[in-house]
Amino acid sequence: MQRTAMDLWVGLFVVMGIVALMILSLKVGNLNVYNPAQSYTITGNFENIGGLKVRAPVKSAGVVVGRVTDIQFSTETYDAIVTLSMDSRFQFPKDTFASILTSGLLGEQYIGLAAGGDETKLQHGDKLMKTNSAMVLEELIGRFLFNKAAEDDSL
Amino acid sequence: MASENLIEIKDLNFSYDTRAILKGINMTMQRGKVVAIMGGSGSGKTTLLRLIGGALPPTSGYVKFDGDVVHELNRDALFKLRRKMGMLFQFGALFTDLSVFDNVAFQMREHTNLPESMIRDLVLMKLHAVGLRGAHHLMPNELSGGMARRVALARSIALDPMLIMYDEPFTGLDPISLSVIGNLIRRLTDALGMTSIVVTHDVQESLKIVDYVYFVADGVIAAEGTPQQVRDSVAPFVHQFVHGEEDGPVPFHYPAQQYRKDLNLESEVV
Amino acid sequence: MFKRIVSSIRHIGHQTIEGAWRLGVATRFFLLVLLKSGTSLRRFGLVVRELYFTGVLSLIIIVVSGLFVGMVLGLQGYETLQKYGSESAVGTLVALSLVRELGPVVAALLFASRAGSAITAEIGLMKATEQLSAMGMMAVDPIARVVAPRFWAGVISMPFLAAIFSVMGVFGGYLVTVVFIGVDEGSYWSQMQSAVDFRFDIVNGFIKSCFFGVAVTAIAVFEGYDAPPTAEGVSGATTRTVVTSSLVILGLDFILTAFMFRGVS
Numbered sequence: 132m133q134r135t136a137m138d139l140w141v142g143l144f145v146v147m148g149i150v151a152l153m154i155l156s157l158k159v160g161n162l163n164v165y166n167p168a169q170s171y172t173i174t175g176n177f178e179n180i181g182g183l184k185v186r187a188p189v190k191s192a193g194v195v196v197g198r199v200t201d202i203q204f205s206t207e208t209y210d211a212i213v214t215l216s217m218d219s220r221f222q223f224p225k226d227t228f229a230s231i232l233t234s235g236l237l238g239e240q241y242i243g244l245a246a247g248g249d250e251t252k253l254q255h256g257d258k259l260m261k262t263n264s265a266m267v268l269e270e271l272i273g274r275f276l277f278n279k280a281a282e283d284d285s286l
Numbered sequence: 287m288a289s290e291n292l293i294e295i296k297d298l299n300f301s302y303d304t305r306a307i308l309k310g311i312n313m314t315m316q317r318g319k320v321v322a323i324m325g326g327s328g329s330g331k332t333t334l335l336r337l338i339g340g341a342l343p344p345t346s347g348y349v350k351f352d353g354d355v356v357h358e359l360n361r362d363a364l365f366k367l368r369r370k371m372g373m374l375f376q377f378g379a380l381f382t383d384l385s386v387f388d389n390v391a392f393q394m395r396e397h398t399n400l401p402e403s404m405i406r407d408l409v410l411m412k413l414h415a416v417g418l419r420g421a422h423h424l425m426p427n428e429l430s431g432g433m434a435r436r437v438a439l440a441r442s443i444a445l446d447p448m449l450i451m452y453d454e455p456f457t458g459l460d461p462i463s464l465s466v467i468g469n470l471i472r473r474l475t476d477a478l479g480m481t482s483i484v485v486t487h488d489v490q491e492s493l494k495i496v497d498y499v500y501f502v503a504d505g506v507i508a509a510e511g512t513p514q515q516v517r518d519s520v521a522p523f524v525h526q527f528v529h530g531e532e533d534g535p536v537p538f539h540y541p542a543q544q545y546r547k548d549l550n551l552e553s554e555v556v
Numbered sequence: 557m558f559k560r561i562v563s564s565i566r567h568i569g570h571q572t573i574e575g576a577w578r579l580g581v582a583t584r585f586f587l588l589v590l591l592k593s594g595t596s597l598r599r600f601g602l603v604v605r606e607l608y609f610t611g612v613l614s615l616i617i618i619v620v621s622g623l624f625v626g627m628v629l630g631l632q633g634y635e636t637l638q639k640y641g642s643e644s645a646v647g648t649l650v651a652l653s654l655v656r657e658l659g660p661v662v663a664a665l666l667f668a669s670r671a672g673s674a675i676t677a678e679i680g681l682m683k684a685t686e687q688l689s690a691m692g693m694m695a696v697d698p699i700a701r702v703v704a705p706r707f708w709a710g711v712i713s714m715p716f717l718a719a720i721f722s723v724m725g726v727f728g729g730y731l732v733t734v735v736f737i738g739v740d741e742g743s744y745w746s747q748m749q750s751a752v753d754f755r756f757d758i759v760n761g762f763i764k765s766c767f768f769g770v771a772v773t774a775i776a777v778f779e780g781y782d783a784p785p786t787a788e789g790v791s792g793a794t795t796r797t798v799v800t801s802s803l804v805i806l807g808l809d810f811i812l813t814a815f816m817f818r819g820v821s
Contacts, residue, residue: 137604137605137608138604140608141608141612143612144607144612144615144716145607145611145716147615147716147720148715148717148719148720149716151716151720151723152716152762154723155655155719155722155723155758156754156758158745158749159655159722159723159748159749159752160655160753160754160757160758186753186756188750195750339693341692365695365697368692368694368695369694369695372693373693375689375690376686377686379686379687379689379690380687381682381687382681382682382685382687383678392694392696393694393695396694396696396701397695397696438690
């Protein structure tokens with residue numbers, strides 16, 4: 132095998148490998164949607180996060196605008212502190228409303244953002260003031276039954 | 287010039303675990319001579335070469351090469367020392383993934399910064415010396431046994447060493463290749479002013495080319511002398527070895543109990 | 557009876573000591589290779605040469621196997637998912653199983669039997685024909701000159717081969733489900749893209765393949781260098797390379813997966 136031919140083949144091999152890695156990152160992994168280099172983090176306190184997990188998407192109007200990066204329990208307020216990493220292309224007003232939603236009946240849980248009307252935007256490190264907990268099926272049913280019983284009593 | 291003797295071996299002992307291979311060897315090898323070490327199979331000849339090359343440490347005694355005690359050198363100094371030595375292995379041990387040319391050029395490329403054009407000239411000179419300049423483009427698997435050994439010889443003289451050790455250079459060669467190799471050893475030693483140690487049991491071929499012979503048997507030097515002294519020797523061991531007799535001081539039978547006893551004949555007779 | 561129990565316990569003890577001793581020798585050898593890697597990294601041509609033998613020559617088997625594994629995944633995934641009416645998720649299934657598990661693991665298994673065995677056989681034969689001793693006598697360290705370049709070439713090749721395997725698999729799945737069966741092309745890619753995460757899936761898969769590359773080549777060079785210098789010795793060492801590396805790949809995969817995906821989905 133000639134030296135130059137061998138160099139050529141090895142070069143081709145390395146280029147193929149790098150191209151494969153790039154395809155995996157860009158085409159399969161969709162790297163450009165979520166780039167941690169250009170992001171800002173905000174936090175929010177939720178009374179109950181239900182089945183929310185780290186890495187769950189943050190969506191607004193159905194579009195992925197960030198990801199959940201951390202979930203902690205606060206021993207001061209006894210609720211959950213959720214850290215969101217937001218794509219810096221998307222800026223939200225200060226009074227944005229965050230709620231934990233479920234995609235489909237049995238799908239995964241995600242955070243939905245509904246923009247408010249405030250002039251000032253959320254900055255890196257800011258805290259979401261208005262949050263809505265996850266809907267827990269048992270609570271929902273319990274509340275329904277309770278209301279039903281109250282209605283029956285009043286009649 | 288430092289000393290007449292390139293190699294001095296003094297009271298050299300070597301054992302694997304508890305099995306003694308060499309027991310009190312004393313040898314001197316003068317510069318510019320071809321010295322043969324002969325002995326039966328398994329008599330410790332190859333071990334002796336490995337001790338000279340520093341691949342094994344002696345149990346006691348020492349090997350002195352060009353003024354340095356080999357086993358006392360650290361790794362770097364030992365590698366530096368080995369650049370003054372060449373070794374021809376039994377079947378050549380050419381690098382099978384390199385061509386003949388690259389095999390001979392191997393050490394030049396590893397140890398020197400010579401420009402490629404000069405390496406080319408040097409390699410062709412070395413190959414010319416063994417008569418294989420025309421075969422420089424071949425791969426080792428395209429060579430016959432004799433040619434492979436000549437290429438290996440060219441490779442071991444690549445950096446003009448002071449000493450070349452030949453481990454069984456005549457094994458498995460046809461008579462023509464055999465005398466070609468024999469004559470090459472002599473010619474190269476004289477032309478390049480090297481010293482050669484030939485480990486062999488091919489008595490007739492080596493007696494033609496060497497200056498001095500050591501016989502090693504059971505880890506000791508059984509006899510030594512010039513080829514003429516060896517031929518005329520009446521010592522029973524040397525006589526048996528030189529003339530290839532079946533029985534003698536080296537017995538045909540491996541030590542065993544009485545034959546009759548082994549076959550259970552004793553009891554039946556009684 | 558008692559004697560037999562004692563002797564079998566002694567046998568277990570002997571095997572344990574032997575195994576531990578060999579592991580120690582292998583570890584020492586591995587560190588020695590790392591220590592003497594300077595030469596091969598300075599003269600990168602040596603590594604390039606070995607990259608040809610370990611990387612380029614493994615390409616065919618990797619590309620073809622990747623394509624077929626992806627096609628089978630697509631077919632089987634489609635059969636199962638269409639029962640639940642979610643056949644558009646087949647892209648997710650193909651991509652996630654390839655990127656997380658099958659890509660690195662199957663590529664490493666193929667690499668062990670294609671390149672690992674070749675490395676062992678080559679080094680073992682060089683030892684058996686005294687080429688390594690000859691090199692030592694020429695004041696060239698065989699570990700630096702022969703072993704280290706092969707080791708690094710294997711370590712470099714493995715992640716590339718695993719990535720190529722995964723890409724071929726995703727393409728194979730695309731071929732079967734989108735082109736032949738007729739799953740919607742848009743949902744194949746978009747479902748895949750929304751489920752596969754760069755950091756957690758692709759980077760972790762890449763890290764796995766790096767670990768496998770180090771493990772397989774380290775085993776291959778050690779078995780070759782340690783092989784008894786005979787024909788049976790070399791063939792036994794070659795078999796051991798394939799068996800040991802396959803077991804190590806699978807075991808290592810479990811450990812790495814447990815570390816990487818613990819606590820996240």
